Amino acid sequence: MMETRILHYEGIDSTNLEVTRLSQKGAAEGTVVVADVQTAGRGRRGRAWDSPKGEALYMSLLLRPTFAPDKAATLTLVMALAVMEAIAEIVPDGCGIKWPNDIVIDGKKVCGILTEMELQGQEIAHVVIGVGINLNQTSFAEEIAKTATSLRLKTGKTIERFALLDKVVYYFKRNYEVFLQTCDMRILVDKYNGFLVNCGKEVRVLDPQGEYEGVARGINEKGELLVEKHSKELVSVYAGEVSVRGIYGYV
Numbered sequence: 001m002m003e004t005r006i007l008h009y010e011g012i013d014s015t016n017l018e019v020t021r022l023s024q025k026g027a028a029e030g031t032v033v034v035a036d037v038q039t040a041g042r043g044r045r046g047r048a049w050d051s052p053k054g055e056a057l058y059m060s061l062l063l064r065p066t067f068a069p070d071k072a073a074t075l076t077l078v079m080a081l082a083v084m085e086a087i088a089e090i091v092p093d094g095c096g097i098k099w100p101n102d103i104v105i106d107g108k109k110v111c112g113i114l115t116e117m118e119l120q121g122q123e124i125a126h127v128v129i130g131v132g133i134n135l136n137q138t139s140f141a142e143e144i145a146k147t148a149t150s151l152r153l154k155t156g157k158t159i160e161r162f163a164l165l166d167k168v169v170y171y172f173k174r175n176y177e178v179f180l181q182t183c184d185m186r187i188l189v190d191k192y193n194g195f196l197v198n199c200g201k202e203v204r205v206l207d208p209q210g211e212y213e214g215v216a217r218g219i220n221e222k223g224e225l226l227v228e229k230h231s232k233e234l235v236s237v238y239a240g241e242v243s244v245r246g247i248y249g250y251v
């Protein structure tokens, strides 16, 4: 199983950026950076990720996979599964995965994952998987107040950051080892779908080539979301291209 080495920083611009810099200096696979605060936390689609000091877990993991670059996007689902399993130990109900890689509690986002890849020619130089989990916040900035929650808000308890970090790393290593057997989600599909809150729900697929609605049926081995259109046609949705919204809210 992959060895991990955890580097703790008081403050950093972004743990994803720091892992990228360390990787460029030759850091080993399994390097993990965790920071108390990020001054330039990054979210998906170029957005910022609000990163107040000490209230959340900000971590990034370095991987150096040897498989083809087109498989790398799926790693984000492997991490989502790991975070889900770690959180499930603390939050027994109301928690699930919103495809592809948000973790939600009672329909509100508690974790976001940003996976970034660098290529060297046709090969993967590295993959950085960054995870932000809301732990002890009791309020959020106005823009996200309606859609964000924290583990503290759900459980009423203070969450110990490093214990959760250890759990996330533990579950990721296990799931990654399984993933590497086939370089896809084949063996993990059932476990992932068991946590998927979208399953059986109406979704709107925001495809740049035309939006459509249907019922989400779970992921396939490539990590694509299967959506049954109202015409009964089953389409597979690739995460990189589109986003999926619930018809009646965020999930």
Ligand code: BTN
Residues within 6 Å of the ligand: 013, 014, 015, 016, 017, 038, 040, 041, 042, 043, 044, 045, 047, 049, 057, 058, 059, 060, 111, 112, 113, 114, 130, 131, 132, 133
């Ligand atoms: C999202 O938009 O949902 C993804 C958010 C990812 C945030 C985490 S926090 C740790 C790591 N470092 C970053 O700058 N971003 C990720």
